[in-house]
Amino acid sequence: MKYRFALLPVLLMFAVPLLSPADDSSELESAVRSMKPDSRFRHDPFILVALQEALAAKQEGGGGIGACLVRESTGEIVARGRNRQYAPYFRSDMHAEMDLLNRYEDSLRTVKGSGNPRQRAGLVLYTSVEPCPMCLTRIINSGVVKMYYAAPDPEGGMVHRMRFLPTFWKEATRGRDYAAADCSPAMRELAARLFRHGRIKTLGAIE
Numbered sequence: 001m002k003y004r005f006a007l008l009p010v011l012l013m014f015a016v017p018l019l020s021p022a023d024d025s026s027e028l029e030s031a032v033r034s035m036k037p038d039s040r041f042r043h044d045p046f047i048l049v050a051l052q053e054a055l056a057a058k059q060e061g062g063g064g065i066g067a068c069l070v071r072e073s074t075g076e077i078v079a080r081g082r083n084r085q086y087a088p089y090f091r092s093d094m095h096a097e098m099d100l101l102n103r104y105e106d107s108l109r110t111v112k113g114s115g116n117p118r119q120r121a122g123l124v125l126y127t128s129v130e131p132c133p134m135c136l137t138r139i140i141n142s143g144v145v146k147m148y149y150a151a152p153d154p155e156g157g158m159v160h161r162m163r164f165l166p167t168f169w170k171e172a173t174r175g176r177d178y179a180a181a182d183c184s185p186a187m188r189e190l191a192a193r194l195f196r197h198g199r200i201k202t203l204g205a206i207e
């Protein structure tokens with residue numbers, strides 16, 4: 001019995017940060033709503049869209065990650081996506097980048113000639129968190145040659161480990177730009193907080 005009580009301070013040590021009011025849902029929502037692009041950082045307008053999607057994902061019960069696809073020449077947002085892995089029902093493939101590319105590719109299925117991946121050359125994918133191995137491979141396969149993420153994911157991200165990709169996939173990244181976004185520290189931090197919040201909610205499940 002006394003061992004149980006002895007564990008209490010240890011458990012509290014872990015529980016207190018998780019219960020921190022700083023990452024309360026309504027606080028995160030107001031942080032996203034009040035966030036404004038900083039003109040010193042060229043990717044801010046698009047990372048903000050990804051953060052808005054991340055917030056929506058979190059509010060729906062998914063992981064707090066969002067993404068958008070942008071036509072580089074005009075700045076037009078051609079598709080948005082968010083983590084739908086846990087809601088409305090469990091789908092292990094529905095990470096934000098997968099949802100985004102599904103939506104974009106589905107939207108093109110009736111457009112003549114749109115199956116040519118080279119037509120993706122003018123598109124830039126922005127995501128709130130560094131893509132995992134599944135999503136990075138999908139992005140490579142999609143033909144999108146530029147991808148920028150806000151928050152790094154040292155544990156699950158694949159972009160900083162691209163050198164470990166199988167040869168075929170590594171070769172396919174040649175000449176492409178997949179990297180950390182040129183976004184403001186405030187946006188990067190908010191992206192990380194939305195991501196952490198989602199992880200806590202799902203008790204550390206993969207997002």
Ligand SMILES: [Zn+2]
Nearest residue numbers: 095131132135
């Ligand atoms: Zn992923």
